[in-house]
Amino acid sequence: MSAVFITGSSSGIGRATAQLFQARGWTVFATMRNPDDAGLLADLDQVHVLPLDVTNPASVSQAVSNALAISAIDVLVNNAGYGAYGPLECTPRKGIESLFQTNLLGLIDVTRAVIPDMRTRGSGTIINVSSMGGHIAWPLGSLYHASKFAVEGLSEALLFELEALGIAIKVVQPGRVATDFNGRSVDINVDPSLTEYQPVIQALMASSSKDNYRTDPEVPAQVIYTAATDGTTRFRYVSGDDAIEGLKRRRETPDAEHFSRIRAEFGLA
Ligand SMILES: NC(=O)c1ccc[n+]([C@@H]2O[C@H](COP(=O)([O-])OP(=O)(O)OC[C@H]3O[C@@H](n4cnc5c(N)ncnc54)[C@H](OP(=O)(O)O)[C@@H]3O)[C@@H](O)[C@H]2O)c1
Incomplete structure (x- = not known):
């Protein structure tokens, strides 16, 4: 039986991914900051709920060694993450860190x-959950996009570093x-006193409305499952019609035209 280790399994995409792998017969290490948030995952066969705060190195090594004591990890899904938005000058250093x-x-x-364990065994797949925002940046999202663009660059370099060891790296x-x-x-x-930013803040709020977040988390979960199991060396997987269309258009559009479109969308033209 194969085993998957997933970060941020307490909700959204991570939880849906844990449920899907379990339903397909995998051993699942469903890691989360607070195991009390496991909900139904706690009662599922072959699901091991493990505490893991990715910002705490001791917690990381403990969770991985707890998992390895049960089974080798065939697939790692790096899913934990969150967003930060607002003018760069308004974000405190602590928030950035x-x-x-x-x-x-x-x-x-x-x-x-x-x-190390994947290297010793000569096999394994690492799937990093990036974002459509790992290739396209929107105003006021400088930090979130910087983090996801960085995940893309890191993953692309690791692809070359790890393939000779039998370890595949993929990006979703x-x-x-809708999470x-x-x-x-x-x-x-x-900062409401910085009135210069108010129009673009209002535009961002409007575009962040729930109505624009309709795709069920089961959709990226299925794409993650495909990435884990398709047996190909494919690197990048796009999930959701908005991302498929948006990323295709971005690839085909020169920077100047793309930037004009974003400016128009956010009333910055
Ligand atoms: N939703 C979207 O539209 C969207 C689009 C593109 C990409 N993504 C990416 O998808 C991933 C999952 O997001 P989601 O949409 O499923 O949101 P979500 O439902 O809010 O889930 C985020 C998960 O990350 C966990 N997390 C946050 N900080 C953590 C930490 N320090 N250690 C361990 N876990 C931590 C959260 O755990 P707690 O329960 O403890 O807070 C939660 O389980 C993120 O990387 C996000 O950037 C989301």
């Missing part, structure tokens, strides 16, 4: 913790997904 500790350093630490780019991401998983920093 916290975002990169979770979205980038946490992902790096978990990856570094699983590589979801579009907008808690825009609720509790977002850190918004604005």
